[in-house]
Amino acid sequence: MSAFPIDYAAVFQALPGGVLLLTPQLVIADANEALLWRAGRERHELIGRPLFDVFPDNPDDPDASGMRNLRASLERVVATGVRDSMALQRYDVEAPGRPGTFEERYWSPVNTPVLDADGRVRLIVHRVEEVTEIVRAGAGDHPVDRVRMEAELYTRAQDLQEVNERLRLAQVREREVVLALQEAMLPAPVPVGHHRAAVRYRPAVGALNVCGDWYDLADLPGDRMAVAVGDVVGHGLAAACVMGQLRSALSAAARVADGPARALEVLGIYARSVDGAESTTAVQAVIDWSTHTLSYSSAGHPPPALLHPDGTVELLDGATDPPLGARPEHVDRPEAQVAFADDAVLVLYTDGLIERRLEDIDVGLARLAEALTRHRGADAETLADALLADLLPPGGATDDAALVIIRL
Template identity: 55%
Template sequence: MTEPEIDYRAAFRAAPTPLALLTTELRFVDVTDAYLELAGRPREQVVGRLAYEAFPDQPNSERPSGVRRLRRSMERVLATGKRDVMAVQRYDVEPEEGSGRWTERYFSIVNAPVLGPDGEVRLLLNRLEEVTRLVLTSGPEGRQGDERDGTGGARGEERAGEDRRQANGSARQESDLLARADELQHTNERLREAHSRERHVAMELQRAMLPTPELIAPRDAAVRYQPASATMNVCGDWYDLIDVDSHHSSVVVGDVVGHGLEAAGVMGQLRSALSALARAATPPAAALNIIDIYSRSVPGAESTTAVSIQVDWLASRLVYSSAGHLPPLLARRNGTVEVLDRATNPPLGLLPEGGATIEGRVAFEPGDVLVVYTDGLVERRDEDIDRGLARLADSLASHRTAPAEELAEALLADLLPPEGTEDDTALVVLRLAHDGPG
């Protein structure tokens, strides 16, 4: 049985819910018939126009701008890719454009993103629900007449007075409720702005602390940093790739526990310290022992994970040590992928005293590829970490012959879901080749 061909535009317009689709510039591209009926406008006065032009604020009004709040909500959706539910809004409407006659209206508004295949916001879906009748209280005139007709005289007046008092009390309660909703909306906007500023500062700090690799010799290498999708989930992941001298390189990747500006600050301190140790050609195990001692004096650094790898190009050998970090992977030319997990120690702040940190060594051949990463690449909620590691190994084996830049992009595409992850991802890809003397 063949499926019927669906006219999605017709289906959308026939939806019984007031819905509108807008571009990222907040321009209407389509609306349902129910939306037009609610707005009291013909389609040609809506589609193709900017939202704040099609439905402007009432001129010379002293009330808070409904247009400005709606626009902020939509811009939050575009920036975060997350749905935004607004508090009940008073948004006066001019049913006949240019008439100068405005109607007091109240709406419950939800704005949601429509994502493209790449996970980016392509359109914005605006849903309206009118709640004017719930907010405004009808006058008691009709009930007064009923009371007079039924009882007459003073008793009717008494009941009519009681009706007015109840109506006025209900109106005051609803007015208070609307005022509290308005106050809550202001508070939420201030919190979002504060969180946005914190995220911006943390992101800038991370970008400043994650420069391009410092390489003396030309190498096939790539680094990536992918922030978490959640608005406030800025984390403390970092990487460092440098040539210590013409025959030795250092790769360090780490992950600070926690989120936000504090985690980014801790990340900056630990990365700088480990980078300095690498430049002094400190062996990986010794470097982790030293940074472990340092971490105990840095608030928020406890339980940070890190892996330090020294590449000896002349000896074709990797020397590595891990402080609780996920194991690096070494893709061989024959298609096998080796997990470097023979030198795993506890996280920073928990390492054994007295320099007991273990260190591993493994030989490499020209063309092998080293991949070092943080848990955002492989860890998923309600899933065993081994499944994520297996996915990474399969992807690495499939794309191992690609140049490092292409390989890094392929790994991110294969491992990260389109909607993003709850944790940051740092990634270093380094193709290994033998250096001759001199």
């Protein structure tokens, strides 16, 4: 926080560039003085009105594309939550006091989302710099020069639109490839021994936001099961590939290592040889039904939750260590053990289920505990669906979420 009190409303009005604040429905919420001066409008003419009612295209210009281009950019920002810088636009403006008379104007726009704690777009900052005089000076006085300049600007705008559309399609295809790859690498929810687990994976919203979350279940000798979840830093195809390598390595280590801490130590050593595996978090637990004990170890991951039959929730945070690759040298990882009663529930998850932007993680953990207590009588499959419905934002989260639930 700043040591000096700041009047952000005054700062907004004093910005030298023209700025509009728009709602996701493209209604004008506010405008600064520079924008009002450039557009030749009074505040009451803008606030609360749809953007394109105030600034329509010139109806007498059949080639006018400013409104279409701007709408496409703003809708991309709302859909993706990502800033969009537009090409130079010719967007004529109705002359103040002369309805139906449009003045030739050129603008350089940038549209930036303002996100809430759940990653949803609440406002769009539409910043524009007017460059009309620069364009006119560059075009020269001869009519042929003017036509050539306008044609070049139009061509550049159309080329950028085509590039943006190709980029969008490439992002959609990458998302489809990543999701298919993750689906192929994550194990199917089949019974392990005579015990059944409910598993869920929910990808993040946005073309490039699919990340490297994973879960794994392994049948061990005796009446035991190893269960793990992990989260690779990064997103897209690279993170998914790293996820596949680490999940397979931990699954193999869990079958031969002497407990979850040793399994994570093996994974940590292996992760040093995998590009992109640095700072991956993971938690491994081994359930032993013959002794009614649960051993666990965490590499920087949010704590598993143990829902007891009486409805109390215990966060398993007694064996937490830094993420993979965080230490330059090998150090033994800690391991803890806890007893459980029949009909208890073990919940492992990734941070996308509980964390929200600008919110302390303890708030998300409390929200998880409350939901578990409220749904404690549900079977594993029903409980998994209830947790996703209660904890994930209605419009989808900006981070992946993996979830494993086992009724003990």
